[in-house]
Amino acid sequence: MTNERLQEILARHAGTEGPLLPILHDVQRAFGCVSPDTQQAIAQALNLSRAEVHGVVSFYHDFTEEADPRPCVQLCRAEACQARGVEALIEAAEAAAGNRVRISPVYCLGLCSVGPAARIGDTLHARLDAASLVRLVEAA
Amino acid sequence: MIVRISDDSLALALGADALASGFEAAGATVERVSSWGMHWLEPLVEVDGIGYGPATVDDVSAILDGTSALSIGPIAEHPFIKPQQRLTFARAGKTRPLSLEDYEATGGWSGLRRAQAMSGEAVIAEVTQSGLRGRGGAGFPAGIKWNTVAKAQAPRKYVVCNADEGDSGTFADRMLMEGDPFQLIEGLAICAHAVGAQTAYIYTRSEYPHAIAKLRAAIDLAAAIIAPLHMEVREGAGAYVCGEETSLLNSIEGKRGVVRAKPPLPALEGLFGCPTVVNNVLTIAAIPHILSEGGAAEYAALGVDRSLGTKPIQLAGNIKHGGLYETAFGISLHDLVYTIGGGTASGRPVKAVQVGGPLGAYIPPAQFDLPFDYEAYARADALIGHGGVVVVDDSADMGRLARFAMEFCAVESCGKCTPCRIGSTRGVELLDRIRVGAKVLDPVGALPQMHNAPKVARTADQDIALLEELCETMKFGSLCALGGFTPYPVLSALRHWPEDFQ
Secondary structure: OHHHHHHHHHHHOOOOOOOHHHHHHHHHHHHOOOOHHHHHHHHHHHOOOHHHHHHHHHHOOOOOOOOOOOOEEEEEOOHHHHHOOHHHHHHHHHHHHOOOOEEEEEOOOOOOOOOOOEEEOOEEEOOOOHHHHHHHHHHO | OEEEEEOOHHHHHOOHHHHHHHHHHOOOEEEEEOOOOEHHHOOOEEEOOEEEOOOOHHHHHHHHHOOOOOEEEEHHHOOOOOOOOOOOOOOOOOOOOOOHHHHHHOOOOHHHHHHHOOOHHHHHHHHHHHOOEOOOOOOOEHHHHHHHHHHOOOOOOEEEEEEOOOOOOOOHHHHHHHHOHHHHHHHHHHHHHHHOOOEEEEEEOOOOHHHHHHHHHHHHHHHHHHOOOEEEEEEOOOOHHHHOHHHHHHHHOOOOOOOOOOOOOOOOOOHHHOOEEEEEHHHHHHHHHHOOOOHHHHHHOOEEOOEEOEEEEEEEEOOOOOEEEEEEOOOEHHHHHHHHOOOOOOOOOEEEEEEOHHHOOEEOHHHOOOEOOHHHHHHOOOOOOOOEEEEEEOOOOHHHHHHHHHHHHHHHOOOOOHHHHHHHHHHHHHHHHHHHOOOOOOOOOOOOOOOOOOOOOOOHHHHHHHHHHHHHHHHHHOOOHHHHHOHHHHHHHHHHOHHHHO
């Protein structure tokens, strides 16, 4: 099953110039990670060495080798959101998250005039305070 | 009754979708348009030219009655909008982003049609005449870059739009991609025609899912207009350094986003070894206006000195009236922060502004008369970068921000050159020592093999001198702007707020 979906992804990018990143994005979305086995299969399909594929996977923050099934709340921690007080919200957010939700930092969501900002999936949230952030984390 | 609400992702993050549903439920026709750029008023509702914001679902009936206290009067006359000189963002707030009809009705494609009737050389001559310089930060003249690519002999050429807007405090690229994607597409098509490229890529960040979706939809809609040019959006994968043009090219090629040494210039050996124009979103988006009848001369008439035309400035961070402000070069920080921005959102005094993203210098209020101009900023050891202005109030600890800058460089360094890869880590360690005032002997220096290392702990002054020396090395020894400009926020914080380092 996994293999079928992987072959489907590889076939979709057969005519693409520089296909590795688009493939890795699709794999990460489909499987939640790019496992070592998958890396090997991708390397074979693209006539690359496993080291080359592994090098790319480990370089970019978006790709992971192991899946984390927890819901993820990306919280912007960059300068503009810091200036708007995001650091004061971290403790409450982490307490609300516990082990159930992953709070991961992101460096800029482009909502720099209305921070603190967060992203869950493709949904964005801005003008967060401790209470609204905790509600988001609890609902994630 | 037609109600206009933005579908920019900033408005969406503030509940614009729920608001739009509220108006539809109340029987109004809702048009989803781009954002005016007055972010403190988002979600902003426009009814017959009158603005109401920031609105919630509870305000729907009062807005429809015209009795809402949220009214800001006619939007076009608002003191934030009226003084702006919007060329690149001329359509902001006015058109539906994916409507070809709206785009055409507001002068869309006229630059492309005019360019297609001209030779590539003539197009480049107009771009050169306009004085347009790269809006990504380096400020390289666009006409010269295009000319280099046009003159290069190669069977394949590329145009790459750098939409990897990773700097904190910048969102103009995002707003343009989401609000006026056809303008970017038109600019790319003009560029491809001028230099003889067959393929155009737009490389943008995975943190911008809405921009990616809008661009892909817009490219599909415009495919027949820009044919035979092939255009594609490529999604980054969370690496800040990929905003640097050569690592961006490596990333499109499917490699690690590692910086390439220059020369060879990307204009001669860029994507897949072919001559490539790499320009920022705002550079490309300025092109359709420049190529319209008389546009180049109009553009060149704006601005100061060698910084010509307009610059979309982004007011962000702890600022009362944050948003997008496009104006001719030359405006002072004082006007931007106080007159237009209204001071801090927290109501506390302004301590500093950081212009140009994480690699930009922190500028103290004493220097707020600095005109917005590439050269003036360079002379003040600062940079305009992508035009992001992040305000911080007096509660900020500049020592912590300096450390953050170094740490950010350490995390995001691609690892290719030593000053950036190792210098940033040593910089974080040094700043930690300085900030805690630890007078301990460096453990590596204490090793018996380290014959030449001093055997007594450095004083705070010696640590600061060492940090300055390290910053010099990074500034002049790094391959790209990441290592080369990280010293700017660090040294400016150290110079202007030494008390925050004790």
